[in-house]
Amino acid sequence: PPMQSCLLILYIKKFHLITLSFPKESREGFVHVNILFPALSSVSVCVRVQWDPEWNEVSTIFSYAAPVFTNEFQLRGQADMQGQILLALIIHGKHLPYKASFPNDGAWHHICVTWQRSNSHWAIYVDGDKKDTGTGTDTSRDIYGNGILILGQDQDSFGGNFTEPFFGNITDLNVWNTSLETRHVLALNACSPITQETLFSWNLDLLRIHPLVKEIQGHTVKFY
Numbered sequence: 001p002p003m004q005s006c007l008l009i010l011y012i013k014k015f016h017l018i019t020l021s022f023p024k025e026s027r028e029g030f031v032h033v034n035i036l037f038p039a040l041s042s043v044s045v046c047v048r049v050q051w052d053p054e055w056n057e058v059s060t061i062f063s064y065a066a067p068v069f070t071n072e073f074q075l076r077g078q079a080d081m082q083g084q085i086l087l088a089l090i091i092h093g094k095h096l097p098y099k100a101s102f103p104n105d106g107a108w109h110h111i112c113v114t115w116q117r118s119n120s121h122w123a124i125y126v127d128g129d130k131k132d133t134g135t136g137t138d139t140s141r142d143i144y145g146n147g148i149l150i151l152g153q154d155q156d157s158f159g160g161n162f163t164e165p166f167f168g169n170i171t172d173l174n175v176w177n178t179s180l181e182t183r184h185v186l187a188l189n190a191c192s193p194i195t196q197e198t199l200f201s202w203n204l205d206l207l208r209i210h211p212l213v214k215e216i217q218g219h220t221v222k223f224y
C-alpha cells in the first residue's frame, strides 16, 4: 500500500504522534479541536485515517460548524459496493459528489482537502493523488470564523446533535489557512514536513477527547 513508502510508524514515533481510535462499541465518540478559528478565505485540512472496513454508513471525518451556519465545511466518507471508500466535501452547505476514493483495505490513507475563495476551487487528495477537484459552491464568501471543529462526528446543531460517527483511527490532522499545492500534499503524504505555517498542528493538549475515544501510542499502531 502507498503508505509503506512513508514509513508511517517511524514518522509517528519521530513526531511523538498519538493516534486516536474511535471504537465501534459506541456511536458517541468525538474529539473537539479547541482552537479559535478566524474567518478563512482559504483552508486546507490533511489527516491520516485508518477506516474500519466493516462500517458501511456515512462517516464524518471532520465537521466544522459556525454559529450562524452548521454545515460550513465538512469531510465525510462512505463505503461503496466495489470495495472503495468514497469521500465528499460539504462547503457552505453544498454537498459535493462522492467521488474521490481509496481502497477499503483497513490500511492507513492520507487525505488532504483544500479550498480557496478567490477562484472557489476545491480539491480532495488521497495518498498524494488529486482524486477530485472542482469549482463553485453556492455562495462566494469566507468560511465563517468562531466555529467548532469536531473530529469523528457530524454536527446537526452548532457543537451538538452528533449523528454520523466515524469508526477507525485518526492521526496527524493539521489545518492551514492557505490552499496547499500538490507539491505540499505530496511532501506530506511522503511524511516530509513542509514549511507552511499551520492554524492547527496535531497536538493532544488542544483536543478535548471523549472518554470512549482511545489514545494509542505510536508503537502500538499496526503497520501494514
Ligand SMILES: *[C@@H]1O[C@H](CO)[C@@H](O)[C@H](O)[C@H]1NC(C)=O
Pocket: 156, 157, 161
Ligand atoms: C437535536 O436532537 C434532539 C433530539 O433528537 C432534537 O429534539 C433537536 O431538535 C435537535 N436539535 C437540532 C438543532 O437539530
Ligand SMILES: *[C@@H]1O[C@H](CO)[C@@H](O)[C@H](O)[C@H]1NC(C)=O
Pocket: 041, 042, 177, 178, 197
Ligand atoms: C494565516 O495565518 C498566519 C498566522 O496566523 C497569518 O500571519 C496570515 O496572515 C494568515 N493568512 C491568511 C490568508 O489569512
Ligand SMILES: *[C@@H]1O[C@H](CO)[C@@H](O)[C@H](O)[C@H]1NC(C)=O
Pocket: 021, 050, 051, 052, 053, 106, 167, 168, 169, 216, 220, 221, 222
Ligand atoms: C486502530 O489501531 C489499533 C491499534 O493499532 C488497531 O488494533 C485497530 O485495528 C485499528 N482500527 C482499525 C479500524 O484499523
